[in-house]
Structures are given as C-alpha cells and as structure tokens.
Amino acid sequence: xxxxxxxxxxxxxxxxxxxxxxxxxxxxxxxxxxxxxxxxxxxxxxxxxxxxxxxxxxxxxxxxxxxxxxxxxxxxxxxxxxxxxxxxxxxxxxxxxxxxxxxxxxxxxxxxxxxxxxxxxxxxxxxxxxxxxxxxxxxxxxxxxxxxxxxxxxxxxxxxxxxxxxxxxx
Amino acid sequence: xxxxxxxxxxxxxxxxxxxxxxxxxxxxxxxxxxxxxxxxxxxxxxxxxxxxxxxxxxxxxxxxxxxxxxxxxxxxxxxxxxxxxxxxxxxxxxxxxxxxxxxxxxxxxxxxxxxxxxxxxxxxxxxxxxxxxxxxxxxxxxxxxxxxxxxxxxxxxxxxxxxxxxxxxxxxxxxxxxxxxxxxxxxxxxxxxxxxxxxxxxxxxxxxxxxxxxxxxxxxxxxxxxxxxxxxxxxxxxxxxxxxxxxxxxxxxxxxxxxxxxxxxxxxxxxxxxxxxxxxxxxxxxxxxxxxxxxxxxxxxxxxxxxxxxxxxxxxxxxxxxxxxxxxxxxxxxxxxxxxxxxxxxxxxxxxxxxxxxxxxxxxxxxxxxxxxxxxxxxxxxxxxxxxxxxxxxxxxxx
Ligand SMILES: [Zn+2]
Numbered sequence: 001x002x003x004x005x006x007x008x009x010x011x012x013x014x015x016x017x018x019x020x021x022x023x024x025x026x027x028x029x030x031x032x033x034x035x036x037x038x039x040x041x042x043x044x045x046x047x048x049x050x051x052x053x054x055x056x057x058x059x060x061x062x063x064x065x066x067x068x069x070x071x072x073x074x075x076x077x078x079x080x081x082x083x084x085x086x087x088x089x090x091x092x093x094x095x096x097x098x099x100x101x102x103x104x105x106x107x108x109x110x111x112x113x114x115x116x117x118x119x120x121x122x123x124x125x126x127x128x129x130x131x132x133x134x135x136x137x138x139x140x141x142x143x144x145x146x147x148x149x150x151x152x153x154x155x156x157x158x159x160x161x162x163x164x165x166x167x168x169x170x
Numbered sequence: 171x172x173x174x175x176x177x178x179x180x181x182x183x184x185x186x187x188x189x190x191x192x193x194x195x196x197x198x199x200x201x202x203x204x205x206x207x208x209x210x211x212x213x214x215x216x217x218x219x220x221x222x223x224x225x226x227x228x229x230x231x232x233x234x235x236x237x238x239x240x241x242x243x244x245x246x247x248x249x250x251x252x253x254x255x256x257x258x259x260x261x262x263x264x265x266x267x268x269x270x271x272x273x274x275x276x277x278x279x280x281x282x283x284x285x286x287x288x289x290x291x292x293x294x295x296x297x298x299x300x301x302x303x304x305x306x307x308x309x310x311x312x313x314x315x316x317x318x319x320x321x322x323x324x325x326x327x328x329x330x331x332x333x334x335x336x337x338x339x340x341x342x343x344x345x346x347x348x349x350x351x352x353x354x355x356x357x358x359x360x361x362x363x364x365x366x367x368x369x370x371x372x373x374x375x376x377x378x379x380x381x382x383x384x385x386x387x388x389x390x391x392x393x394x395x396x397x398x399x400x401x402x403x404x405x406x407x408x409x410x411x412x413x414x415x416x417x418x419x420x421x422x423x424x425x426x427x428x429x430x431x432x433x434x435x436x437x438x439x440x441x442x443x444x445x446x447x448x449x450x451x452x453x454x455x456x457x458x459x460x461x462x463x464x465x466x467x468x469x470x471x472x473x474x475x476x477x478x479x480x481x482x483x484x485x486x487x488x489x490x491x492x493x494x495x496x497x498x499x500x501x502x503x504x505x506x507x508x509x510x511x512x513x514x515x516x517x518x519x520x521x522x523x524x525x526x527x528x529x530x531x532x533x534x535x536x537x538x539x540x541x542x543x544x545x546x547x548x549x550x551x552x553x554x555x556x557x558x559x560x561x562x563x564x565x566x567x568x569x
Contacts, residue, residue, distance in 0.1 A: 013191055020203075027190050034231075042307065071308045071425070096329075096433060098321035099374035103313050104297035110313040116371075119318040121427050130427030133312055144329055159311040 006030040042160075044074035047085060052163035055152045059127055061086040070127040090150035091169055092124035097135060097142065108158040120166055122148055135166040175271040175414045177565065178278065178399040178406060180526045181205030182389035185356040185514030188289040189386040194230045195242040197284045197388035201519075202243045205280075205390050210404030213244055217392065219276040220250035223263035223283030224518030228299050230286055239282060249276075256303055256554025257467065259283065260389070260521025261561035265417040267393050268563075277398040284388035285516035296384060303555060305425050317373035317381065317468070319426050319556050324375055324470040327434040330485070335375055337488035338470035339366035342379050342511060344497055345466055349508025351540035352527075356383055356514030366469075380469040385514035389522035391529075410569035412532045414525075415547075416452075418445030418562045426556055436557035439478040446549075446562040447480070456481045456502055459564075460545040461531045463524035465553050466509040472496075475551055476504070479562070498540060506531065506540045524550040525563060532567040 008029040015022050042049055048071070051058045060069045060083035062076035068086060069076075076083050097120040105111045113134075120135035135148060147169035157163055181204030183189075183197055192200070206212070222236035232238065236252040255262035260283045267279045287296065301310040304319070327333050343363055349355035361379065369378040392403075393414060399406045420441025423429055429437065443455070452458045462479075466472040473487035481502060482490040490496070496504040507513045507527035510520065528548035530536040546567045553560040 011190070021191070024191070029190055045307065071427075095430065096322045096326040098318040098325065098376075099371070100313065100315065100318050101371050101373065102297075102315075104301045104310075104315045105294050106298055106301045106310045106313065110311070113313050116374075117313065119312075119314055119322065119373075121322055121430075121433070123430065128430070130430045130433070132309055132314060132425065132427050144325070159307070161307060161311050 006032055045072055048072050049160035049163070052152065052160055057088050057090040057124070057150050057164070059086050059088050059124070060084065067128045068126055069129055070124050070131045088124050088126050090124065092122040092127070092131070092148055094135065094142070094144055094146045094148050095121050095123050095130055096144055097121060099139065109162040118142055120148070122166055133164065133166055137168050141168060173272050173274065173395055175268055175393040176396045176399050177412045177414060177525070177529045178392040178394040178403050179205050179209035179211070180391050180529055181208055182354060182519065182523055182526055183387045184354040185385040185387035185516060185523070186288065187356060187383070187385065192386065194224070194232065194235060194284045194286055194388070195238055197286070197386060198239050198242060198282055198390070201282070201284070201388040201390045205392060208405070209392065211402070214280060215244070216402045217245060217248065217278050217280050219248060219270060219279040220245045221263055221267045221270070221279055221281045222250055222252040223260050223281060223522060224252070224285055225254055225256060225259045226285065226299065226517065229291055239284070243282065245280065255559045255561070257465065257517060258521060258552045258554040258559045258561045259518050261524070261550055261552035261563055262419070262521070262559065264391065264393070264414065264521060264525055264563055265419060265561055268414055268417050271393055271395060278392065278394035278402065280390060280392050281522060282388070282390045283518035283522045285518040286386045287384045287516050288386035290386070309425060315373065316556070317376060320468045320471060321373040321376045323426060323433060323474070323556060324468070327470065327474065328375065330434050331488065333470070333473060333488035335367060336363055337492045338380060338473055339363040340492045341466060341469040341472045342366045345505045345509040346512040348498065348506050348540055349512025351537045352508050352513060353537070355508040355512050356385055358508065358512055376468055376470070382467050382510035383514045385516040387514060387516035387519050387523070389519035389526060391522055391525055409533050410567050412529050412565055412567050414563065415566040416446045416449035416564040418442040418449070420445070420560045422558055424555055424558050434474070435484070436474060436478045436553065436560060438557045438560035439475065439551065439553060439562070442560040442562040443479045446564050450564045450566070452564070455479060458547060459502060459549050460547050461506060461528060461542045462502060462504045462549040462551065463507060463527050464504050464509065464551045466505055466511050467515070469511065472504070479549070479551060503542050506536065506542065521550065521552040521561065524552060525565065528565045532565060
C-alpha cells in the first residue's frame, strides 16, 4: 500500500435511520500546512517605524482640521488632504484596556509574549485618537485614567511596532 | 404590484463545532435539500439568480467559491455574485439581494452562505486568521484580538454606566438556554450566572462562557417578488407572506482607538438602525418590534446592541437585560435561536440563519418552547469587526 503522508485518519461515521448519505459515510482527513510569505511594505507609514529606532514617537497632523493622528494617517479622512509628520512627547493617559490570557501568535514577537498581557488604548498628549499597544505594568496598578509613557526596547524584534510599548509614567 | 421581496423559502444545516464529513460545498448541499423540503420545489431550475455569502477564502481553503457552490446546487448557467462584509456577510448578502430584486434585475434570488470555521482549522490558525481582520500593522502585530477589542469596549461601558459582569452573564445564560429549544443549535447549555463568572478569563472582563462559538454550517434563503413566489413555490400558499421590508447599513473605523471619544457604543449600528426604522416607519422599536436576533459575538455586545438599536436608553442595557425584558416571555424576546453564543456562527451563514429564525417566528413555525406568540415584525442585527460594518434588516408578516 502506498503511504499517504498527510493522512490524519480514516473513519466510518455512523449511519442514521433512513440515511440520505449512507453511501458517503467513510471519511478521510489530512493534516495540511500552508505557508504564506510576503514582502510586506509599511508604505507611507514607514517613517513612524523608522523613527522608533531613534526613540522618537511620530504622529501626523492635518493642518486644515487640526487633527493629530496616532497611529498616523497620510491622508486626513475629514478633508482628504495629505497630513504632515509631527513628533509627540510619548506621554499620555490610559483610556481603556483588556487583559488578554491567550496570544493569537500572529508573528514571532507576539508568540513570545508572556500571558496575561495588557492590551491598552492610550490618548497620547497632543493626539486626537487612541493608540493601541501593550502596557507593561503590574496588573494591580493598572487603572483607566492612569498616566503612561512610551518606552523603547533594545531587544531584537521581528515587526518594528515592537520597538516600543507603554509603561506607567515616571 | 410591489417588488418588495418576500421570503419564499429557507434551509439550513445544524451548526456544529466539527463536520468531518463535509467541506463547504457538502454543507451547502444539505442546506439546499432542506430548502427543497421547505418549499416543495423539486430543484432550483426556476431560480433566476444566485448570491454567494462567505467571509474567508482562508477558512474555506478555496477562492472563487461562489462558482463552485453555484454549480454544486444546480444553478448553472444563471448569474451569481459574491458579497463579503466580515461578520456582517450574511446580512449584507441579504441586503444586496433585496436591492437586486427591487431593481428588477431578477424576480428571484437564492442567497447561499456557508463557512468552515470549526475544528478543521487549528485554534492557532483561527486566531491568526481572525487577527487578519484587525488592522494588520497596528493591532494584529502587537497581539491584538477581537476578544480584546470587544473587552476594552466593555470595560469602558462598565466604567461609564456601571454595567456589571453579572448583567452580561445573563446574556450568556439565556442565549444558551434558548438554544436548547432549537434542534439546529450547536451548543445548548443549561448554566448559571455563577458558572459564567467562574469560567476562565479569556480577555478580561470577558470569560470563556461570554464568548461565542466557532462553527461549520450553511444556510440559504430564497428571496423573490410575491408574484414570482406565488407562481413558483408550491408551499408558498400554506404560509402567511413574510416581507423583507426594510434594510439599513452603517460603517465605522476598523480601529477602536480612532473612534475616541466614542468607545462604548457602535455608531455604525445606530446608523443602520436609523435607516431601517425610517424605511419601515418604526418610531418606537421596543414596542413595534416583536422578536429580534442580535449579534451576540460576546455576551456584553448584546447589551450594547439593545442600546444602539434604540430598544432602551443609552447606559441602561445592563439593567434591562438582567430584568428579563429580552428573555422568552419578556417584552421583546431576542436570540430565540440561541444566538451566536448557543446556535453558533459559521460566518457566511450567520446573518442568513438569523433571518431564518425571524422567518420561522413570523410564520409561527418555531418550536413552541421558543415561539413568540403573535409575532408580526422581526429584526436582525449583524456586524463585522467591532461593528465596523453594521447591517439591520427588518421582516414583516402581512396577512
Ligand atoms: Zn483634515
């Protein structure tokens, strides 16, 4: 008999009374792994990630609407004019958060996260929107309304968004 | 004669965590055979158009699935089209079909939806694929999950209005109990609020029993003009006509943070409801709607929904849900099918299954244990993401 290397199992499911599918109750299942690899561009958002390497936190500013977008938007959705880069201090206020007890394992950085971790929404000083990122702090100290700031890591990362995270403000 | 579509027939599989004997096309075959039994049609040769409803090429492991499914159920060479809108896919598909019939493009259209979100996909892969439906570089890559986004919204709701875990646990208990009265539901459970509060935390404040199900399943609805249905559907005369009377759709930013300061509510859902209510001349939804299927992807989301749909004032969803207002026997029973928490949620079929439940209720054909007596008008609420795309559809019995 030839070997079916992906075979997980073959089973015969029970038939039911008057089974319409009695001819089709033998079921074979395979374990297949599909890998997808991309050249993923950070596009017009690239400067945000590049400046994280310089320990600078960048937003974009619409000078027409006076909106400050963090995460950045190259195009203001209100007036459809291109924005300009603006550096923020990196301090801000925690507005809401969740304590995650499992990691989706989206990439190598996320797979290495210890659970539980705090998924935080921060209103950076000078910004109009909330910036989502991890907050590294003892759970019992975390409260909506607390002051936080951007911290920059030194460890190697896969995705440059992990060059930063939030910590309680000094 | 009006071109407002009627529900000419329905069919669905039981929703299940795992169907090793079925790929998506096998699931659809079962739903279509159920439609034939429902309508008395021998086949689908009279149907003029198809509309395919599924979310994910990745979960189904097939692109251009619409063509394969269309062939599977004998609709070749009639036209078809695929509609995708995340979690709202099924409801958006019905809304699109509504417009196809209203426009005169066709007099009959089969909306067919299926998805294999169940155990055939490893939980790690499922999490990654669902994370792809978040904003890739800004949410997914830092370990964001939809459970987490919803949980952060619920925390803000709790802090602003005093909503409690006991209140949203009420939803988790009631919808799973309702599922026990629905033979096609995936996971009926007889549990208590204490069981929910004692289940393991997943993304606080949400716990395991606050979370809805991953499912394999299929569902179909045949929409048509009343004239076409009277001519082509043998069993149509046996039932009171149920019209798909109104539809609304709203949108919002994908990232919760971009909605600041409005992070406790679903703006898109409010917009969708407003459009649908205007179309259906509804001014007091709590009074004028008899039964509703709400998008309970997480228990607390139903509390947000009853506020955003205008059933109760903003901030009072928790108290009103816990009072039993939306339970069987209450003023406006919701999720009589069991909802996403108890009946299950194969994404492309979910919105269609919600509409099937409303049709059964309006026809008076639901299991007597969950039938809402005298129901004449019903609503479905379905959304993608954290209500990034939101659809409200309204159905009315007119006899
Ligand atoms: Zn602008």
